[in-house]
Amino acid sequence: MAVRVVTDQVSVETAVVSRRGIAGTIARGLTANRKAMAGLVLFGLFLVVAILAPVIAPYDPHALQFGQMVQPSGAHLLGTTGTGQDIFSQLVFGTRESLLIALAAGLGATVISVVVGVSAAYMGGLWDHILNLFTDVFLVLPTLPLMIIVGTYLNNRGLLVLVAVIVITGWSYGARQLRSQALSLRNREFLEAARARGERSLYIIVFEVLPNMTSLIVAIFFGAALYAVLAAAGLQFIGLGDPNSLSWGTMLYWAQANGALLAGSPVWVLAPGFCIAALGAAFALINYAFDEISNPALRPVRRRK
Amino acid sequence: MSYLVRRLEFFVITLWAALTINFILPRIMPGNPAQAMIVRFHGRVSPEAVKAIEVAFGLHSHESIFQQYLEYLRNTLTGNFGTSVTFFPVPVGDVIKQGLPWTLGLVGMATIIAFVLGTLLGMLSAWRRGGFFDAVLPPVFIVISAFPYFWLGLLVLLAFALTLGWFPLGFAYDLTDSINLSWSFVGQVIWHGFLPALTIVVTSIGGWILTMRNTMITTLAEDYVKMARAKGLSPIRIMLMYAGRNAILPNLTGFAMSLGFVISGAILVEIVFNYPGLGFTLLQAVHSEDYALMQTLFLMLTSAVLVAVLAADLLTALLDPRTREQG
Numbered sequence: 001m002a003v004r005v006v007t008d009q010v011s012v013e014t015a016v017v018s019r020r021g022i023a024g025t026i027a028r029g030l031t032a033n034r035k036a037m038a039g040l041v042l043f044g045l046f047l048v049v050a051i052l053a054p055v056i057a058p059y060d061p062h063a064l065q066f067g068q069m070v071q072p073s074g075a076h077l078l079g080t081t082g083t084g085q086d087i088f089s090q091l092v093f094g095t096r097e098s099l100l101i102a103l104a105a106g107l108g109a110t111v112i113s114v115v116v117g118v119s120a121a122y123m124g125g126l127w128d129h130i131l132n133l134f135t136d137v138f139l140v141l142p143t144l145p146l147m148i149i150v151g152t153y154l155n156n157r158g159l160l161v162l163v164a165v166i167v168i169t170g171w172s173y174g175a176r177q178l179r180s181q182a183l184s185l186r187n188r189e190f191l192e193a194a195r196a197r198g199e200r201s202l203y204i205i206v207f208e209v210l211p212n213m214t215s216l217i218v219a220i221f222f223g224a225a226l227y228a229v230l231a232a233a234g235l236q237f238i239g240l241g242d243p244n245s246l247s248w249g250t251m252l253y254w255a256q257a258n259g260a261l262l263a264g265s266p267v268w269v270l271a272p273g274f275c276i277a278a279l280g281a282a283f284a285l286i287n288y289a290f291d292e293i294s295n296p297a298l299r300p301v302r303r304r305k
Numbered sequence: 306m307s308y309l310v311r312r313l314e315f316f317v318i319t320l321w322a323a324l325t326i327n328f329i330l331p332r333i334m335p336g337n338p339a340q341a342m343i344v345r346f347h348g349r350v351s352p353e354a355v356k357a358i359e360v361a362f363g364l365h366s367h368e369s370i371f372q373q374y375l376e377y378l379r380n381t382l383t384g385n386f387g388t389s390v391t392f393f394p395v396p397v398g399d400v401i402k403q404g405l406p407w408t409l410g411l412v413g414m415a416t417i418i419a420f421v422l423g424t425l426l427g428m429l430s431a432w433r434r435g436g437f438f439d440a441v442l443p444p445v446f447i448v449i450s451a452f453p454y455f456w457l458g459l460l461v462l463l464a465f466a467l468t469l470g471w472f473p474l475g476f477a478y479d480l481t482d483s484i485n486l487s488w489s490f491v492g493q494v495i496w497h498g499f500l501p502a503l504t505i506v507v508t509s510i511g512g513w514i515l516t517m518r519n520t521m522i523t524t525l526a527e528d529y530v531k532m533a534r535a536k537g538l539s540p541i542r543i544m545l546m547y548a549g550r551n552a553i554l555p556n557l558t559g560f561a562m563s564l565g566f567v568i569s570g571a572i573l574v575e576i577v578f579n580y581p582g583l584g585f586t587l588l589q590a591v592h593s594e595d596y597a598l599m600q601t602l603f604l605m606l607t608s609a610v611l612v613a614v615l616a617a618d619l620l621t622a623l624l625d626p627r628t629r630e631q632g
Contacts, residue, residue, distance in 0.1 A: 035444060133314075139563075140564075140607070140611065140614060141319070141323060141326075141607055143565060143566070143569055144568075144570075144573070145569070145587060145599075145602060145606050145607075149600060152591055152594060153330055153331065226451060230451070230453050234453065234454075234455065234569075237453075237455055237573065252455075252456070256459075261459065266463055269456075269459050273459065273460070277451055277452045284447045285444075288443070
């Protein structure tokens with residue numbers, strides 16, 4: 001599970017983005033930042049693998065026709081599992097589900113963060129107090145035990161349940177960040193102007209506040225996706241995923257269940273874990289880059305002589 | 306004092322939320338898990354245990370849901386957590402008492418080490434903005450923070466225990482030995498705890514480094530730091546006693562809030578190392594669908610995080626007069 005650290009110090013983007021546009025902000029952020037580029041290239045690589053899985057994988061990932069725990073060779077790049085499946089093919093096809101969980105759960109968590117965080121800041125007063133308390137409670141509750149309990153009770157190991165559990169436990173961090181940024185935007189002139197024009201609150205939030213928080217929202221999406229990758233892997237590792245599904249976490253579950261390390265088949269453990277870490281790193285790098293964009297104080301500086 | 310009142314409110318409400326989640330979950334879940342459990346355990350456990358499950362999950366109860374809730378709260382707050390099905394007929398409280406010290410010891414030690422090291426490294430990296438530490442540490446730890454805790458545990462296990470044979474493959478002490486307070490036993494515990502602790506430190510230290518760096522960047526811009534520089538104080542003194550000292554406190558509160566994430570990771574690490582703490586107990590509870598044990602574990606882990614948060618809050622109120630004045 002990634003360590004997330006809670007700070008209140010989120011400052012406002014220096015420039016109001018309206019002239020450059022949302023797409024412009026994102027594009028500029030990605031190309032100007034080496035960390036973001038590295039993350040984006042990795043992420044793109046996994047996307048391509050997921051889409052072209054049938055072309056890349058040499059065998060059917062479910063086929064049991066090979067020898068058991070065969071060591072890596074030309075025929076089997078990463079060897080075979082304890083039940084004789086080709087590990088490389090499993091890895092390639094597993095990309096699809098792992099990526100799907102990350103993006104779906106990341107999106108769900110981001111939507112809840114935006115709704116809770118921005119409305120808390122915008123409504124203020126008692127509502128802010130209640131929503132903020134609600135956010136903090138979810139932030140502090142240890143999520144893994146909670147996910148485990150909900151997962152065991154549901155006894156339904158489907159993809160949708162997994163995503164829902166991750167969304168429920170993963171939105172709070174982003175909501176807190178968005179709230180502090182929205183709070184600092186609240187009294188800016190362009191919002192005063194919109195209010196003076198007599199715009200409705202919903203219009204102001206959607207067309208004036210949110211566009212100015214684009215880079216933070218993007219950062220939060222990738223942070224939530226990172227959380228989703230790790231949470232899904234953890235849940236599947238301890239057997240709370242669908243054991244018949246094909247994803248990196250499930251591969252690790254079967255590797256551990258078959259004692260792959262002790263049986264002299266370390267690749268079975270190393271490969272899926274490496275993919276999880278690489279996809280997670282891609283998300284983490286993009287997340288960090290957008291944090292830097294939304295908070296100029298954190299940007300790297302040239303060393304003064 | 307309104308700061309403390311607010312934090313106490315948070316403490317009480319979170320605890321209440323955890324208690325209530327535990328009460329509501331089994332009652333709103335589809336397919337009546339309690340009924341299914343009783344059917345499965347029928348004949349394997351005593352009638353009293355079945356009765357205990359029925360009471361805990363509100364089956365065949367003629368009481369209103371509100372009365373059940375009150376009774377549940379009273380039972381939980383008086384330490385009556387029910388009977389574990391996994392370790393029948395041991396009460397859940399006793400099962401947890403066996404695992405708790407191991408988890409507290411492991412996570413506590415690892416967190417203290419990560420705090421001291423991470424704070425120092427974060428300080429250095431902010432002080433030398435653009436220097437070696439600042440260029441290398443943040444990206445490295447961004448990548449490490451994306452590692453699954455348990456996978457890093459497996460890697461460490463493969464490298465240092467299986468291949469090199471420097472450390473044991475798991476457990477908290479030699480199983481041939483019994484728990485005692487001799488030096489050799491303490492040595493064993495450290496030797497067995499080293500790899501799991503290392504895993505937790507490596508994955509959690511990045512958070513400390515990055516927040517400490519970011520908070521310190523803010524304090525370095527303060528006037529009192531300029532003043533200290535103008536007075537010609539030694540750089541080390543300015544770094545530690547002026548900028549660093551003022552950056553630690555917000556960092557501490559922030560990290561206490563995210564301890565829940567560390568605990569979640571530690572659970573998986575314990576599972577990888579067969580470490581006999583609460584995380585390992587949780588896995589056993591999952592395998593035998595021991596709801597009473599699972600829910601109490603959730604409650605215990607939440608309480609542990611909350612106590613840490615409250616301690617950080619008290620410390621902040623004690624050391625930072627501004628929090629007391631502003632409220």
